[in-house]
Amino acid sequence: APKKSPSPLAPKKKPLAPNFMLIGKLLLIIDGPAALSHTPALLSGLRSAGRFRTTVAATPSAEMFLPLLALSALSGAPAKAYSELTEDDLRQADVVLLAPVSGHFLAELASGDAWTRLTDNGRRRVLAAVARLEAENGAVIAPDGAQLLSEDNVVLALGAMGAVTVASPEACVEAVCTALTPQDFAGQTVLLTAGPTIEDADPARFVSNRSTGRMGAALAKVAARRGAKVIFVHGPMSWPTPQAPTIRAIAVRSAEEMCNAVLAEVPQATVAILCAAVADYTPVAYSHEKIKKEGTDATFALLLKRTPDILATVGALEQKPFLVGFAAETQNLTDNAAAKLRKKNCDMLCANDITEPGCGFAVPTNRLTILFADGRREDLPLLAKEEVAARVLDIVKREMG
Template sequence: MANVAIHVTGGIATYKIVSLVREFQKHGDVVRVAMTDAAEKFVTATTFSALTKYPTLTSLWSEENADKIAHIELADWTDLAVIAPATANVIGKLANGIADDAVTTTLTATAARKVIVPAMNNHMWSNPAVKRNITQLIRDGYEVMPPVSGRLAEGYSGTGRMPEVNDIFAFVTQATKPILKDKKVLISAGGTREQIDPVRFIGNRSSGKMGIALANEAANAGAEVTLVVGQITVLLPTHPQIKIIHIESTNDLFKTISNEFTQTDILIMAAAVADFEPETVATQKIKKSADNDEFLLKLKKTPDILKTVGATKKDQLVVGFAAETQGLLANAQKKLIKKNADLIIANNVATPGIGFASDDNQVTLLERDQDPKQLPKMTKNELAAHLIKLIATKIN
């Protein structure tokens, strides 16, 4: 049981914090709430007071508990502070040491663990000032749970949406259990690009969401993570225990993984890797001509990264993904044996609503001498948490 202070700021996701309060209470924690003026435009302080059975701190000048300095009393009481949803405004204030309301003043006085959950429009989230402020908060000891991609209040999709309540709770509780402490984890994410000419390339629709979710979960579990990223459509993680290496082609990825693998305890190949590349690359843009209606492109195999590292592993754990459109289990089982992997995570990317570019996934786990285990459909963050726990069990 812990004393959890939830600091609520003014965003459309504020209504979800009612469920977050309940989630902590359901697991035996004692919850108190502080709110900004803007947060009260969405949910009243009375709602949180009724749920927590404690006064909701909304002002530095409240006459309740006049015998105490309210924000200091709450700060000293706190074992865990969660700031959700965290607006760009409050992120900027905290990063720059501004304490001008009940929330920022209490957090400035709080010595306990602090987890911040940003939520805002995607353009705001990608703003350089917000990025700088997030980096500063991490340096100051805050843990940051990045927003997810999804439909925003403005009516279109983008990265900035607050994660679901169960994902927030899992993030907070997982981070308290360093199940991969002192382990080095190498993860690939995103898609590769194989150049045809200076303008064109062969690529795929991978967003990088799954690999980045795994990197965040592994870092929260105490691991030292190296994330090798190709082409992605989401923001990179900002966790201080994640080192990021950028690559473009399959050959780039092969060289990087080969170099890093010898110092790695766990390899998770979540990237969508091209199986073929052009045999030759044109030095100039290939032009259409009036007398030629066809263009023939000759391809050759790319290096088999998973097979190569699987053949050289020692006491290391090797995990691969199998994105299939048919023969899911048969193809994944062949991959498990042929690549000498310890675990293959298979999914049918032809199924609507899962796989490439989606926030959700549904996978089947394949291990040697075990029956395949199909998991229910879940968010990629939930799946990442499940997989990191499973991987930690195996490596330990």
């Protein structure tokens, strides 16, 4: 079928500027014995993020457990003692991360001129992950200009020294990524669905699909980094649920549960991105006992009924948010996706061919064809799913004006 030409009345859209790669320099200051367990994982996460150069500065108590040579190897850049930091080191840093850091060291910093230099008189972002003994009481007081990281705490066992709690390396990486990301989704509430749904037939069996939730998780993570409040309604995912202070995760199991959760949350959403692979059918009746094989029959019939159509339900709302649908296709991708976009009343629809290598379930990449209500089409190349998420959100931002 010939491609539809864009409406001559449709406004011309500006080309997208890349928004995925973040450019910045991070100064990581580590302190205390907790660095032994925390810092290698943190530096590994920062290097995997691959968006910024990290310089590590270690206090004497951290150097006792991790020498500078090891820190240089882990970070990929020369490390130095905290006492040797220069004004130029501070001036080059876009963000300072104190992780892990003892409450004592943080209090010392905050009480002297060093804090003014570190924060550049409040112009530089400073993030702090305080390591505290499990037995410690009382709240940590954040110095002026510091953001305390307390989400997703982990307990680090330090042998004879006991155990400490501190913000996880993953939470620290997310905080740094957010600090270096333009907050162009600030003020937006994004409702996201992700993962499969499970439709139970009996205590042992269910109807589902191959979705891992990885694409939806990437969208949630990137939207949160860009300043959005994210409501993340997800089925039983095999991919980890994204963690961030601005992500509120709601776990569901069935299509009906997901539909109910979405309808309860959608009134506060300004954007709805329905990325979940919702099961189209569910067993008509649930058997409370395991369904047994009968005699020598070689076949078995399970009667199914349609599940609620969540995308169509949201699309039919009188006051719907900006609505983005997803379509996993195996043939006639453009025609099927265009029909779905019209039928479900979406503002845009992202379709992929799950038979194409690298574009199906349980893979780190995706290739999308994006269709719009006015007949326009954009094709994204094969990209990492996190970069696909950034491109999709770029387009959403552009389309919303």
